[in-house]
Amino acid sequence: MAVVRWDPFRDLNLLQDRMNRLFEDASRNWKSDEPASTTTWSPAVDIFETESEIVVKAEVPGMERKDITLNLENNVLTLKGERRFLKEAKEENYHRIERSYGGFSRAFSIPATVDEEKIRADYQDGVLKIVLPKKEQLRPKQIKIAE
DSSP states (O other): OOOOOOOHHHHHHHHHHHHHHHHHHHHHHHHOSSOGGGSOOOOOEEEEEOSSEEEEEEEOTTOOGGGEEEEEETTEEEEEEEEOOOOOSSSOOOSOOOSOOEEEEEEEEOOTTBOGGGOEEEEETTEEEEEEEBOGGGSOOOOOOOO
16 A cells, blocks of 8 residues: 555544534525425445555445446546435425435545556445455565575
């Protein structure tokens, strides 16, 4: 995996972006009649690495493939989408709405060792799995010591 230089301001910028998004969402709630839980969410993500690939798994239940967008640009993998609130009841007879709805965007730094031409994604049972294979020549090679 590539060495990334620590930038103390990157965390502050991330915090500022999240706070700005929080206030934007709050102001949007004041102007709309939708419940607060239907305005913003962020899917949970697991990222792990094997010898030959990096795997990203995102929980996006209740979404269709067409509502999810993946982009890889400048070693940043961006996952965007929107889970829409569909009123299934003919009348507004909901007693509780706990599932979150709305648009989301997640971005992850990906090492330059990824072979961009061989990236694949699969969506099954509400889990989006993105496989980022490592370039063949950049994989670590184990060298045996002669006896």
